[in-house]
Amino acid sequence: MQKTSRIAFGAAGIGSSGSPNRSERASSESRSCLLWRSWTPVGQILVTTEARQQFFLTTLTAALIGLLVSSLRMAFQRSDSALRLAETAVRARDEMVAVISHELKNPIAALQTGTTVIQRLIPRVPENERVLKLVEKLPLSIQRMSLLVSDLLDITRLEARVLKLNPADCGLLRIAQEVAGSFASAAQDKSVDLRIAEFPSETTRAFCDPTRTAQILENLLNNAIKFTDAGGSVRVSARKEDDHIEISVADTGRGIPKDYLPHVFDRFWQAKETAYKGTGLGLAIAKGLVEAQGGTIKVKSEEGQGSSFLFTLPSKAAK
């Protein structure tokens, strides 16, 4: 007699049932077993056996497998609801960040105005010197706070896909020149050679939001100069590729270790070696702004050799 046994799960929601074929049916016997978990029937298994003496063993095995399957199913259900709970918590956190950031805008503006007025009103006499020195430090802190708040607002709006863009036919080269110009003194202070390199005539215009495109370039140039030591260089260039333009910001700075590359566009991510220099939002925002305009962004980098950030923008409005 054949010693092998056949197990089929016939319970609803547990698995598909397999029924024996005609020749098997002649010598086999099927029995249905209920599966229990915590005194509750959770399913039913159809056990088909051809060796009657093995029925007990087969039933036990089937029951154990069934128990395993139902436990797995419950574990999946539990992790699914945990995931949904986590997603709700993340959404609530993002909404809170957006509300707080929005509410902080007015007091920050009031601080900015107040500081300017105080600086103007305090007479420049020796006995006021200490107070004036303290007040002089305020604008930089207020500016940092203001930048952080607008970055937080941008990232939450980008992730919620509610950031408003105003795309139009723009002078891409002019935007790049203006942004590079605004970084000229920072680059000079660090002895970094910052230049607009190749920008062929077919790349000078693009269909994009000019303010947000400038913001992308600002974030990339800010990093390029920040992570490049004296004597290094930063180049901004563009090339046409099919129906889009690829803009590149390349530096000869410290580079990014290979292991870190998959994380650079994550929000709040910073290499631990440079974590003190910023908030970790610049690249996440740049990525969000590029993608919201229908482009892509990528990084190429070699540790100790430099980094290139390349992003694309459509050359014309989509038809």
Ligand SMILES: Nc1ncnc2c1ncn2[C@@H]1O[C@H](COP(=O)(O)OP(=O)(O)O)[C@@H](O)[C@H]1O
């Ligand atoms: N050009 C670059 N060269 C080297 N490392 C970079 C460069 N750009 C970005 N990084 C790394 O990626 C991290 C994230 O950048 P970013 O999102 O702009 O945040 P932040 O500049 O505030 O640190 C940086 O902290 C740095 O570790």
Ligand SMILES: [Mg+2]
């Ligand atoms: Mg940055």
